[in-house]
Amino acid sequence: EPEVTQTPSHQVTQMGQEVILRCVPISNHLYFYWYRQILGQKVEFLVSFYNNEISEKSEIFDDQFSVERPDGSNFTLKIRSTKLEDSAMYFCASRGGTSGTYNEQFFGPGTRLTVL
Amino acid sequence: QKEVEQNSGPLSVPEGAIASLNCTYSDRGSQSFFWYRQYSGKSPELIMSIYSNGDKEDGRFTAQLNKASQYVSLLIRDSQPSDSATYLCAVRGAGGTSYGKLTFGQGTILTVHP
Numbered sequence: 769e770p771e772v773t774q775t776p777s778h779q780v781t782q783m784g785q786e787v788i789l790r791c792v793p794i795s796n797h798l799y800f801y802w803y804r805q806i807l808g809q810k811v812e813f814l815v816s817f818y819n820n821e822i823s824e825k826s827e828i829f830d831d832q833f834s835v836e837r838p839d840g841s842n843f844t845l846k847i848r849s850t851k852l853e854d855s856a857m858y859f860c861a862s863r864g865g866t867s868g869t870y871n872e873q874f875f876g877p878g879t880r881l882t883v884l
Numbered sequence: 885q886k887e888v889e890q891n892s893g894p895l896s897v898p899e900g901a902i903a904s905l906n907c908t909y910s911d912r913g914s915q916s917f918f919w920y921r922q923y924s925g926k927s928p929e930l931i932m933s934i935y936s937n938g939d940k941e942d943g944r945f946t947a948q949l950n951k952a953s954q955y956v957s958l959l960i961r962d963s964q965p966s967d968s969a970t971y972l973c974a975v976r977g978a979g980g981t982s983y984g985k986l987t988f989g990q991g992t993i994l995t996v997h998p
Contacts, residue, residue: 799984811972859928
């Protein structure tokens with residue numbers, strides 16, 4: 769069964785360093801998302817991406833964050849200068865379309881980011 | 885601020901019982917509703933989606949939606965210890981600025997004891 773994959777599973781970095789989190793969405797899906805979950809808290813939306821551009825972003829997604837789809841399969845989240853409060857699980861999700869089951873978002877296994 | 889609220893629990897039920905999980909949402913224009921299951925340290929796993937008022941059944945799971953009351957629920961029949969997890973209610977808003985993104989509740993922790 770097709771699934772969203774993410775690498776790495778765990779990333780440890782020093783405050784102020786840049787990190788890139790990678791995702792391979794489900795093939796043929798059109799809509800891509802990043803969410804994060806701080807330990808013990810809600811899953812929070814960061815950004816959505818469609819047709820090679822950001823379609824929506826949250827207040828969390830400030831200038832330190834960027835997303836890119838560098839080729840036909842990968843979808844990346846970059847944090848330019850990490851802060852302690854960026855420590856969280858980051859989930860990538862993808863969705864096929866806008867009707868019926870294509871409306872459903874499927875999540876990858878996540879990348880645990882630890883900022884020291 | 886569009887909100888999704890769940891009874892945080894924890895909810896404890898005996899094996900074989902029915903577990904009932906509830907969720908309310910504030911955005912009256914919301915059209916799509918989802919239940920995800922999240923095991924500790926893992927990612928959300930989609931178990932049910934519902935778009936129309938009424939009930940939708942899939943195996944041991946039944947989702948119920950009442951848009952007038954802005955209420956969605958999940959019933960798990962014949963609960964099993966493997967159902968023990970956090971259940972997340974997620975709502976997709978109407979079009980425009982909230983198109984596509986999911987807003988999650990804080991989750992309800994369910995424990996099914998043998």
